[in-house]
Amino acid sequence: MSARGLVWSAGVVLAVLALLAALLVASALPAGYDFRAYWLAGRHLLTGAPLYPGPDTILGLPDEFRYLPAVAILFVPLALLPYEVALAIWTALQVAVAAVVGIALIRPLPPSWRPWATAGYVFFLGLVLEVTLGNVNLISLALALAAWRLRARALPAGVLLAAAVGLKFLPFNLLLFYLAAGRWRPVAAGGALGxxxxxxxxxxxxxxxxxxxxxxxxxxxxxxVYAHIARPGPPALAAIFWSDAFPLALAAASVLVAVIAGVAARRDSSNENTWHALTLATAGYLAPFGYFWTTFLILSLPLAADALRRAAARASRERAAIVGAVALSWLLMEPQEVGTLVPILWHLIGVLLLCATAVLTLVRPSAVPLTLSDSRARTTP
Incomplete structure (x- = not known):
């Protein structure tokens, strides 16, 4: 067997082990914790019960619905079913969406790299939490990626973009990116439909x-948020993360990244996929205290895949450095420990490291020209 074949085989073994580990972690989590809030929202629409917590109710309690009434309408069909049946259907849908997104991100990589990337994908903590708890972040991400793939076609891209942002405001910064990149038609179409x-x-x-x-x-x-997150220390980190200025600074920075990335994509269309992924990776920080929600880290997956794709076109030393940086960022985004802010710091550093790595791959030209994907060929304005 060739060296490349050995690398591929080792990656397959690792991917299988990663899948088993993900299933083990998922079995220890409260399945459908987030989905139950959506299912109940659909039921409340049917029964006439209040959809949102009252003014005297503490926020952050289980089964709390926080989204637009239109989102609750989407869950009415599932609300007609018993919860266990609805959860099984929703989990199957989440797994299917995760598989589609994973294939789209991993397929452009060299064949010998794909099993290794698959291992990192299936055992990514944010993804395991997302699928197990049953939130809608993954579906919003999938819609955003589909919109970008169809970006040259204003109406379908606009529909998908409006759905991504309407389902959850998480990828809102993409609207700024599209406008700064000169792709206002999907935003206009999506805005009208929305x-x-x-x-x-x-x-x-x-x-x-x-x-x-x-x-x-x-x-x-x-x-x-303070009561729900329950991460009071250590004091040095608490003084930063729980300050009034820090979430505002991160939100402003994420908006700035979206605008700058959009302008850069407009000037350098050959790298617009990377700039789009960079905007996605930082979009979660626009949300109030978005840096606390581990599931938001799945927004960094497209940027990680893009960085690996670029690494494949580099000389061996640069390739190793880029792959090592992506792997380190993955490791930094994996820790999870209740009662302390330290994992949140690691997550933030991991995202920043990944973003810096991606930008450096753009600044330093590749020794081997990157092959343009079919999606880009179809979407040239």
Whole structure:
């Protein structure tokens, strides 16, 4: 067997072990913890029960729904089913979406690298949490990636982009990126469709819309996040992470990254995929206290895949350095320990390291020209 074959075989073994490890971790987590809130929201629409916590209710409790009323409508079909059946269907959907996203990200890599990348993908803590708990971040990410793939076609890209942002505001910065990149048509189409959907939802569900308007400002409060996260120390980190300025600074930085990346993508269309992935990786920091939510780290996966794709075109030393940096960033985003802010610091450093690595691959030209994907050939404006 050739050396490349041995590398591939070792990667397959590692991928199988990673999958088993992911299943083991998932078995220790509360399955459907987040999904139950969506399922109950659908039920509350059917029964007329309040959709959002009342003004005297502490935020951050289990089964709390925090999204637009239109999102709750999407879960009405599942709400008609018993919870166990609905959870099984939702989990199967999450696994399918994870598989599709994983294939899309890993397929451009060299064949001998794919099993290794698959191992890192399936045992990525943010992804394991996302699929097991049943949130909608992964679906929002998949919609955003699909919109980018169809970016030259304003209407379908706009529909997908509006769905990605409407489902969860998580990838909102992509709108700024598209505009700065000169791709305003998908944003205009998505904005028009989103406005129609919001108006229709408000007309169809006026009481629920008023309920949301009263509830939404409370999401910006720090007290409920502090109680929900339950990470009081160490004091040196608490002084930073729990300050009023830090989340605002990160939010401003994420907006700045989106705009700068969009301008860069407009000037250098050959690298626009990387700039788009960079915007995605930092988009979660726009959300209030977004750096606390481990599942948001899945937004960094496209950038990691892009960096590995670029590493394949480098000389051996540079390739090893890039792959090592991506692997280190992966390791930094893996720790999870309750009661302390230290893992949050590692996660943040991991994202910053990955972003810096990606930017360096753009600044330093590749020795071997990168092969343009079919998606880029179809999407040249």
């Amino acid at each position: 406005t129609v959907a919001l108006v229709a939802s408000a007309v169809a569900l006026p009481d629920r819309t008023a309920e949301y308007v009263r509830f939404a400002p409370r999401l910006l409060e720090q007290d409920w």
